[in-house]
Amino acid sequence: MARWIPDEPGEEAALLQALGISSTDELFTDVPKRARIGRMGVGPAKTEREVVAEVDRILGRNRTLSEFSSFLGGRVSSRYSPAAVDAIVSRSEFYTAYTPYQAEASQGVLRVLFEFQSLWVEMTGLDVANASLYDGASAAGEALLFARRLHEGERFLVPESLPWEERSVLENYASGPGLRVEGIPYDDRTGRLDLEFVRNAVAKKDVFGLLADVPNGFGHIDEGIPELKSILGDVPLVVAADPLSLSVLEAPGAYGADVVVAEGQGFGISPSFGGPLLGLFACRREHARSAPGRIVGATLDTEGRRAFCLTLTTREQHIRRSRATSNICTNDSLMALAFVVYASVVGPRGLARLQASLAEKARTLASALGSVEGLRAPRFDAPYLADFTVEVARGTADEFLDRLRRRKVLGGHSLRNPRPGAVQGPERVLVGVGESTTEKDIAKYASAATAALAAVGRSA
Amino acid sequence: MTFRQARWEEPSIWDLAPTRTKDTVPEVPGVPEKFRRKEPIHWPELSELEVIRHYTRLSQMNFGIDTATYPLGSCTMKYNPKVTELLARRPGAADVHPYQPEETVQGSLEVLWRLERILARITGLPEISLQPAAGAHGEYSALLMVRAYFRDQGTLGERTEVLLPDTAHGTNPASAAMAGFTTKEIPDKDGSVDLDALRGALSKKTACFMLTNPNTAGLFESGILEIAETVHDAGAMLYYDGANLNAIMGITHPGRMGFDVAHLNLHKTFSTPHGGGGPGAGVLAAGEKLGPYLPVPRVVKEGRKFRLDYDRPKSIGKIKLAYGNFGLDLRAFAYILSHGEEGLEHVSRRAVLNSNYTASRLGKFLPRPFRTLVKHEFVLSGAPLKERGVRTLDLAKRLLDEGVHAPTVYFPSIVEESLMVELPETESKRTLDEYVAAFERAISDTPEHLHAAPHNLSVTRVDEVRAAREPLLSWKDLRAASAKAETP
Numbered sequence: 016m017a018r019w020i021p022d023e024p025g026e027e028a029a030l031l032q033a034l035g036i037s038s039t040d041e042l043f044t045d046v047p048k049r050a051r052i053g054r055m056g057v058g059p060a061k062t063e064r065e066v067v068a069e070v071d072r073i074l075g076r077n078r079t080l081s082e083f084s085s086f087l088g089g090r091v092s093s094r095y096s097p098a099a100v101d102a103i104v105s106r107s108e109f110y111t112a113y114t115p116y117q118a119e120a121s122q123g124v125l126r127v128l129f130e131f132q133s134l135w136v137e138m139t140g141l142d143v144a145n146a147s148l149y150d151g152a153s154a155a156g157e158a159l160l161f162a163r164r165l166h167e168g169e170r171f172l173v174p175e176s177l178p179w180e181e182r183s184v185l186e187n188y189a190s191g192p193g194l195r196v197e198g199i200p201y202d203d204r205t206g207r208l209d210l211e212f213v214r215n216a217v218a219k220k221d222v223f224g225l226l227a228d229v230p231n232g233f234g235h236i237d238e239g240i241p242e243l244k245s246i247l248g249d250v251p252l253v254v255a256a257d258p259l260s261l262s263v264l265e266a267p268g269a270y271g272a273d274v275v276v277a278e279g280q281g282f283g284i285s286p287s288f289g290g291p292l293l294g295l296f297a298c299r300r301e302h303a304r305s306a307p308g309r310i311v312g313a314t315l316d317t318e319g320r321r322a323f324c325l326t327l328t329t330r331e332q333h334i335r336r337s338r339a340t341s342n343i344c345t346n347d348s349l350m351a352l353a354f355v356v357y358a359s360v361v362g363p364r365g366l367a368r369l370q371a372s373l374a375e376k377a378r379t380l381a382s383a384l385g386s387v388e389g390l391r392a393p394r395f396d397a398p399y400l401a402d403f404t405v406e407v408a409r410g411t412a413d414e415f416l417d418r419l420r421r422r423k424v425l426g427g428h429s430l431r432n433p434r435p436g437a438v439q440g441p442e443r444v445l446v447g448v449g450e451s452t453t454e455k456d457i458a459k460y461a462s463a464a465t466a467a468l469a470a471v472g473r474s475a
Numbered sequence: 476m477t478f479r480q481a482r483w484e485e486p487s488i489w490d491l492a493p494t495r496t497k498d499t500v501p502e503v504p505g506v507p508e509k510f511r512r513k514e515p516i517h518w519p520e521l522s523e524l525e526v527i528r529h530y531t532r533l534s535q536m537n538f539g540i541d542t543a544t545y546p547l548g549s550c551t552m553k554y555n556p557k558v559t560e561l562l563a564r565r566p567g568a569a570d571v572h573p574y575q576p577e578e579t580v581q582g583s584l585e586v587l588w589r590l591e592r593i594l595a596r597i598t599g600l601p602e603i604s605l606q607p608a609a610g611a612h613g614e615y616s617a618l619l620m621v622r623a624y625f626r627d628q629g630t631l632g633e634r635t636e637v638l639l640p641d642t643a644h645g646t647n648p649a650s651a652a653m654a655g656f657t658t659k660e661i662p663d664k665d666g667s668v669d670l671d672a673l674r675g676a677l678s679k680k681t682a683c684f685m686l687t688n689p690n691t692a693g694l695f696e697s698g699i700l701e702i703a704e705t706v707h708d709a710g711a712m713l714y715y716d717g718a719n720l721n722a723i724m725g726i727t728h729p730g731r732m733g734f735d736v737a738h739l740n741l742h743k744t745f746s747t748p749h750g751g752g753g754p755g756a757g758v759l760a761a762g763e764k765l766g767p768y769l770p771v772p773r774v775v776k777e778g779r780k781f782r783l784d785y786d787r788p789k790s791i792g793k794i795k796l797a798y799g800n801f802g803l804d805l806r807a808f809a810y811i812l813s814h815g816e817e818g819l820e821h822v823s824r825r826a827v828l829n830s831n832y833t834a835s836r837l838g839k840f841l842p843r844p845f846r847t848l849v850k851h852e853f854v855l856s857g858a859p860l861k862e863r864g865v866r867t868l869d870l871a872k873r874l875l876d877e878g879v880h881a882p883t884v885y886f887p888s889i890v891e892e893s894l895m896v897e898l899p900e901t902e903s904k905r906t907l908d909e910y911v912a913a914f915e916r917a918i919s920d921t922p923e924h925l926h927a928a929p930h931n932l933s934v935t936r937v938d939e940v941r942a943a944r945e946p947l948l949s950w951k952d953l954r955a956a957s958a959k960a961e962t963p
Contacts, residue, residue: 020825021903030832039824045695050727055596060815063558074567077582087572099523103530111539113550114752118937119929120875123537124751130488133950137517143948149608152796183792191655263503288583289573289797291754314942316934326942332649337658342649345609349750359526363516371501398505420576428574433785
C-alpha cells in the first residue's frame with residue numbers, strides 16, 4: 016500500500032543522493048550474507064478496497080452475538096456501550112499517542128488516566144490505583160506478586176471455584192519466584208469458601224496472600240468474604256471485583272481488602288473475541304511504592320498551574336530494570352479511557368439501576384430454568400446479580416450447550432477445563448443476562464433447554 | 476509559523492458538577508444487607524454533552540501521530556491506517572464473544588490462523604501464539620517457556636541466569652526477574668555486543684541471552700551468527716526482542732539469525748495504534764524446541780474448519796484471558812495484507828533510509844557516538860550541550876514548542892545525555908526536512924529559552940520531582956490536600 020509510504024517522484028532518489036548512495040542495498044551491508052533471506056512468502060499487496068472485501072468475507076464466517084439469544088456471562092461482558100464512548104475513544108489525539116513520557120505534550124492522556132485512577136479509588140474504597148494493566152487475570156497475577164512483596168510466605172490461596180483460565184494465569188505468575196497457588200474448598204450447597212480451611216492455612220504462617228472474587232467464579236456473592244480479613248490478619252487480601260457490581264455492593268476497602276483488581280471490559284469495551292480487555296489495580300497508600308504499572312500524579316507547572324505527569328517511576332522497569340516491581344511498559348490506557356467515559360456517561364445512578372435491572376432479569380431466568388427437568392438452576396443457594404451457575408444433570412454441559420446453539424441460544428459457557436487430563440468437576444454452565452435479554456429470550460432458553468435435555472434422555 | 480497547543484481551562488470531571496452522595500443506592504434483590512453499598516459511587520452525574528465536551532477538550536491537549544511528528548526512538552510511531560480502525564469496529568469483529576462455540580467464530584479463528592502463518596514467515600519461526608497483551612508480556616511468557624523447557628531437561632536447577640546487553644530495553648531484565656531468573660549485563664563494544672565478554676559470561680548457569688537486533692543504539696549486531704553459535708554451544712536459548720523488527724523485514728529474520736524464540740510488537744512494526752500507552756499485542760514466535768511450550772489454546776486448521784486446540788501437554792497454560800488482543804490482531808492482519816511481500820520489505824528499507832538521512836543531517840549538530848550506518852533509529856549524544864549549561868531534557872522540551880514530539884531521551888544509558896530518534900517509513904522527506912529545521916532552531920536557541928521551554932503547550936515545564944516527593948495520585952488525595960490547606 017504505497018499511500019502509507021510517501022512516494023513523491025524523486026523523493027527516495029533525493030534521500031539516497033543526500034547519503035551519497037545509489038540504492039537502499041547499501042544501507043544493509045552490515046547484515047551478513049549468511050543471515051540474509053530470500054522471499055518471505057507473504058503474498059502480493061492488495062488495494063484498500065480489496066482488503067476491506069477480503070476481511071469482510073472472512074468476518075462473514077462469524078455469527079455475531081446479535082444473531083442469538085445470548086446468555087454468555089462471566090468476566091467478558093456483552094453489555095451495550097453508548098455511542099459516546101467510542102466517539103471519544105476514536106479521537107486520534109488519544110488513540111495515536113504513545114505513553115505520556117513528555118508530560119507537557121500529553122496533558123490530555125495524563126488527565127484521563129488521573130480521572131480513571133480516581134474513579135477506581137472511589138469505587139474500591141482504597142487509596143491508590145494504577146493507570147491500568149492488561150486484563151483482569153494478569154492484574155490478579157500482578158496482585159499475587161505484589162502481595163508477596165508485602166508478606167513472607169510461599170502459598171497463595173484462591174477459591175477452588177475460580178475459573179480455570181484465571182487459575183492457570185495465576186500459576187504462571189507464581190511459578191517464576193517458586194510460589195504455589197492453592198485452592199480453598201467451598202461449601203457444596205452455597206459455594207461459600209471454607210473459612211476453617213483458611214484459618215488453618217494461615218496458622219501455618221506460610222500464606223502470603225489470598226484472592227477472593229466478588230461475584231465468584233459461579234456468579235454468586237459469598238457472604239463469608241467480609242469475614243476474611245479478620246482471619247488473615249496482616250496477610251494481604253486481594254479482592255477481584257466486578258466493576259458494575261461495585262455500584263451496589265460495599266467497596267472492598269471497607270471490609271479490609273488490601274488490593275482490588277478487576278476485569279474492566281464491561282465498561283464501554285466491545286467483546287472483540289476477548290481482546291483488548293482492561294485490568295484494574297488499586298491498593299493502600301502505604302503500599303504505593305510496591306505497586307506495579309504506570310501511575311499518574313498531580314503536580315504543578317512552573318507557573319503554578321495544575322499539571323499531571325507519570326510518577327513514582329523509580330518502581331518501573333525503565334529505571335529499576337531487574338529490581339522493578341513489574342515489567343509493565345505498555346498497559347491499556349485507551350481502554351482506561353473507555354472505562355471512565357462509560358462510567359461518566361452512564362453515571363453512578365445509571366450504573367446502580369443497570370445492575371438492579373440485570374439482577375431482576377437474572378431472577379426471572381433462574382426461575383424459568385429452575386423448572387426445567389434435568390437442570391439445577393441456580394446450582395448454589397447464594398445471592399447473585401447478573402450471572403449464576405446451572406448444573407446439567409443429564410448428559411454433558413458441552414452437549415447441552417451445543418443443542419441450544421442449534422436453536423439459536425448461546426446458553427452460557429461450560430466451566431470445565433478443556434485441557435486434556437485436567438481434573439473435572441460436575442457439568443456446570445455459567446449463565447448471565449444483559450440489557451438485550453428479553454422475556455422472550457428467557458422463554459426461548461427454557462423451551463430449548465427442555466427440548467435439549469429431553470433429546471439427551473432419549474439418546475441415553 | 477509558531478506552534479500553539481490548545482490551552483483549555485478545563486476543570487477535572489468532578490469539578491463540573493457536585494456529586495450526589497446523599498442519594499440512596501437502589502435495593503437489589505438478593506444483595507445481603509452487610510454487602511450493600513451505603514452511598515452511591517462518588518462521581519458526578521453529567522449530561523452526555525458535558526462528558527463529550529470534557530474529553531474532547533482533553534484530547535486537544537495531547538500529541539498523537541495524527542497531530543505531530545513523533546520521533547520517539549524504539550517506539551516506531553508510524554501512521555495508523557484508518558481502514559484498520561474501520562475494520563476492527565465491524566460487528567463481525569467487535570460483537571463476537573470469546574466463549575461463543577467454535578462453529579460460530581470461524582471468521583475470527585481464520586483471522587488468527589492466517590495472521591499466525593504470515594508472522595511465522597516474517598519471523599522465520601514456525602510456531603506462533605497471539606496471546607500476550609504487550610511486548611513485555613511476550614518476553615515474560617517466553618521466559619516462562621524457557622523455564623519449562625529446562626525443567627523438562629532436568630537442568631533448571633543450574634540454568635538460573637539470563638544474560639542481556641547493556642543496551643537492552645528495561646523490560647528485558649524486569650521480565651527475566653519476574654520469571655525467576657537472575658540477570659547479568661554484558662558490556663558493549665562501540666555500541667554492539669562485546670563477543671568476548673559474552674563468551675566469558677556464558678556458562679552452564681545461562682538459561683537465555685536476550686537481544687534486540689538492530690539494537691537500541693540503532694546498530695545491526697553484525698556478529699549475530701557468531702553470537703547465536705556461542706549461545707547455543709553453551710546450551711542456552713537465544714531470545715529476540717522484536718521491538719526493532721521494523722528495520723529488517725524482507726532482509727533477514729530472527730529464524731535465520733539463529734534465535735529460538737521471539738516476541739513482536741504489533742503496535743510497533745504492524746501499525747496498530749498505541750492508544751496513549753496501550754493496548755498492545757506481543758506476539759510470540761518460537762522454533763522447534765520451545766514451540767510445544769507456547770500458551771494454550773493454539774489455533775489449528777482441519778480441512779476447512781478452524782479449531783482451538785488445548786491438547787498441548789507441555790504448554791505453560793494461560794497468561795491472559797481468552798486468545799490475545801483480537802482487535803489489534805485484525806488491524807495488523809489488514810495492514811500486512813495491504814503491504815504484501817514487497818510492501819513490507821519497502822517498509823523496512825524506507826524506515827532505514829529515513830533514519831540514515833535524518834541521522835546524517837542531525838549529526839551536524841550533535842555527536843553520533845557509534846558507527847554511522849544505522850538501522851531504523853539512531854542515537855545522538857547531548858553531552859556537548861552541557862558546556863552551555865543545557866541538558867538533553869531542555870532540548871527535548873524546546874522541541875515540543877516546535878510542534879514535534881521529543882525523541883526518547885536518556886536511553887540507551889550507555890550514551891551520555893542520549894537522544895534516540897526514530898522517524899518511520901510513513902514520514903515524507905518534507906517532514907524529515909521540517910524536523911531537521913525544527914531541531915536546528917531548538918538547539919540554536921539561547922540557554923535561557925531552552926531552560927524555560929516549553930511555552931507553547933497547555934502547561935509549562937511540569938515539576939516531576941514535586942509529583943514524586945508529595946504524591947497526589949487521585950481526586951481523593953486532592954481533596955485531602957485542599958482540606959489540609961484550609962485548616963489553619
